[in-house]
Amino acid sequence: MDTEKKPLRADARRNYERLLEEARRAFAANGVEASLEEIARRAGVGIGTLYRHFPTREALVETVLREGFDAQAEAARDLLGSPEPVEALKAWFAGMGEQSARYRGLPELMVDVLNDETSPLYASCHAMRDQVSQLVERAKASGELRADVTVHELLVLLHALSWASEHLSGDKGLERLLDLVFAGLRAS
Incomplete structure (x- = not known):
């Protein structure tokens, strides 16, 4: 449900905000497959209320993630001015990987x-993808990034690294994996 088309009543807005807060907590604790029934219960509403606001799990996940996606798109725009295109791309990947x-x-x-x-x-993914594609093209144009690499391949690789970093010990897991991958992505 697009909540910006029609303003919500005050009680509906409170329910919406409580659902988002509980979803953030549940997803952080139990992953994106957390129980929607439990999210609704903890928000103090019925499952029907959750589904009125978020007709699918993906709609709820998208709403929870949208702020971070918008921040990552903004980060990509900011990094376009960096004097080192590959390092800028790597910095964007580190931020997105953490998210x-x-x-x-x-x-x-x-x-x-x-x-x-x-x-x-x-739509959220592709809006962000459009921003990062400029970083990729800039790194290719500089001659520092392999010319045969696609944005899609890099995003799939990023998600694979994020998954892998969940299974590494230590705080530097993602950073180490990015170092290894970017060493292979540099043009020779």
Whole structure:
């Protein structure tokens, strides 16, 4: 349900905000497959109320993630001015990788929706993808990034790294994986 088309009543707005807060908590604790019934219960509403606001799990996930996606799109725009195009791309990947790894199961979900135009996440993903594609093209044009690499391949790789970093010990798991991958992505 698009809540911006028609203003919500005050009680409906409170329910909406409580559902989002509980979804953030549940997804952080249990991954994106967390129980929707439990999210509704913890928000103090029935499951029907959750589905009125968010008709599918992906709609709820998209709403929870939208703020972070918007921030990552803005970060990509900001990084376009960096004097080192590959380092700028790597910095964007680090930020997006951290966000993707925040919720268990998100990397797998993101890979699934990259090609699913019916998914509520598709539009958000592609808006962000459009921004990062400029970073990729800039890095290619500089001669520092392999010319045969596509944005789609890099995003799938990013989600794979996010998934893998969930299974590494230590705080530097994603950073180490990005170092290894970007060493292979540099043009020779």
